[in-house]
Amino acid sequence: MTTSPSGEITTSAVDVESAPLTRREVAARRWQLATIAVVVIVIDQLTKSWALDRLADESIEGPWGSSLRLVFNRGSAFSLGSGFGPLFGVLALVIGLGLFFVVRSVRERSVVFGLGLVQGGAIGNVIDRAFRDGDGFLGGAVIDFLEMGDWWPVFNIADVAIVVGGIIVVLFGSRA
Numbered sequence: 001m002t003t004s005p006s007g008e009i010t011t012s013a014v015d016v017e018s019a020p021l022t023r024r025e026v027a028a029r030r031w032q033l034a035t036i037a038v039v040v041i042v043i044d045q046l047t048k049s050w051a052l053d054r055l056a057d058e059s060i061e062g063p064w065g066s067s068l069r070l071v072f073n074r075g076s077a078f079s080l081g082s083g084f085g086p087l088f089g090v091l092a093l094v095i096g097l098g099l100f101f102v103v104r105s106v107r108e109r110s111v112v113f114g115l116g117l118v119q120g121g122a123i124g125n126v127i128d129r130a131f132r133d134g135d136g137f138l139g140g141a142v143i144d145f146l147e148m149g150d151w152w153p154v155f156n157i158a159d160v161a162i163v164v165g166g167i168i169v170v171l172f173g174s175r176a
Contacts, residue, residue, distance in 0.1 A: 026104045033103045033116045037096075040120025044157040045127065051145035051156075065149035072141035073154070074134070089129035089138030096122035110172040117165025124158035 021029070054060075055070035062068065074085045099119045106112050125142045132140030144154040 021104065021107070029103045029106060029109075029112050030100060032109070032112050033100065033119060036113060036116025037120035037123060040117055040158065040161045041124045041127070044121070044124035044161070047157050048128065048143040048145070051143055055145055059147075067147045068145050069147050069154060071144040071147075071154040072132075073144050074139075074141045085129055085134070085141070086138040089126050092122040092129075093126045095119075096126065108172050111169055114165040114168030114172065117161040117168065119165075121158035121161035121165065124161070125156075 051068065051070055055068055059067050059069040075083075075088070096119045099115045103112055103115055106115065126138070128142040129138040129140045132143070134140035142156065142158075144156045144159070146156060146160075147154045
């Protein structure tokens with residue numbers, strides 16, 4: 001805060017931007033984060049359910065070499081580390097839940113949006129690991145069904161949300 005020559009107390013933009021968020025602002029950001037995450041989770045799980053039903057016996061060919069093809073992924077991105085599914089599940093769960101606490105210091109609403117996408121995508125894939133047929137703790141397979149041709153691995157809506165959310169966080173978070 002500064003005092004003007006006329007005796008008025010003013011707040012500079014720097015002071016406002018460095019001040020901690022109020023409880024109401026933190027609650028609003030957490031609500032936004034949770035809402036976005038829930039929307040991603042619902043869309044992800046609905047599309048995976050559709051893929052399990054519709055793509056169990058056949059693939060659907062799309063334009064430019066793309067297709068919808070059902071794949072059960074027990075690994076991480078690009079199906080790497082297929083023996084480490086439970087570890088990836090725990091890490092995704094920790095990251096997904098951790099974002100709920102990280103968001104309390106985020107000023108940019110666009111960054112909150114990006115974090116909500118990441119959180120929803122991470123939890124969407126953890127749901128697969130927890131509730132799909134598999135061996136042991138978080139041993140289920142993640143349902144992937146979007147294929148862009150031979151040059152890119154098969155993925156799902158949760159994966160799209162994680163990537164897009166990460167890009168948003170990097171682009172808009174660097175301005176903060």
